[in-house]
Amino acid sequence: MIRVVIADDHLVVRTGFAELLDTQPDFEVAGTAADGAEAVRICRELVPDVVLMDVRMPGMGGIEATRQLAGAGAGGPRVLILTTFDLDEYVYDALRAGASGFLLKDVTAERLFDAVRVIAAGEALLAPAVTRRLISEFARLGPRSEAPALPTLTPRETQVLRLVAEGLSNPEIAARLVVTEETVKTHVSRVLNKLGLRDRTQAVVAAYESGLVVPRSWS
Known part of the structure; x- marks a missing residue:
């Protein structure tokens, strides 16, 4: 319920x-x-x-x-x-x-x-x-100085975060990376835990504010 x-x-x-x-x-x-x-x-x-x-x-x-x-x-x-x-x-x-x-x-x-x-x-x-x-x-404001640090993420987790921020779903990320959807879910969960985020929406905000994803690069 x-x-x-x-x-x-x-x-x-x-x-x-x-x-x-x-x-x-x-x-x-x-x-x-x-x-x-x-x-x-x-x-x-x-x-x-x-x-x-x-x-x-x-x-x-x-x-x-x-x-x-x-x-x-x-x-x-x-x-x-x-x-x-x-x-x-x-x-x-x-x-x-x-x-x-x-x-x-x-x-x-x-x-x-x-x-x-x-x-x-x-x-x-x-x-x-x-x-x-x-x-x-995000394009207007640019990266923020108080953005969460991302170095704690592995290269694969960073890649997954970037794709999440670009709006891809778990199945789409799985297809892009040639892995299972369950593997993607695990990576997303680890990203949220490491960065202290509640959900994917906050992950999107973190990716933009850290400068990991730049709007003009995929507009």
């Missing part, structure tokens, strides 16, 4: 997502919140697996709430940001705050279900339009 909390300041949005999720036997809507502070409080009380988090909310916004929840460590919920195309400027900040992915508010029911399951499983979820915005932002 995947426990979900929905945080959005619009009652219609909260109710709509809750009703959709309730139609699935493997989902449980543990609670809802109208702002970021309430979302943090409810998540600490109810310990959900996934939070659907709006960005713009009164008081504490979604990015600060995400930062507080992600800072709780490995036991914290995975955050799926609810966004619209005109909110893409928040993508970079939300990812650095610890969000695991993005979901457009006009998403279909099936896409919503898939997104929650993907995030709950620890995978990344970045829509193509969001990914383009993210890449352009």
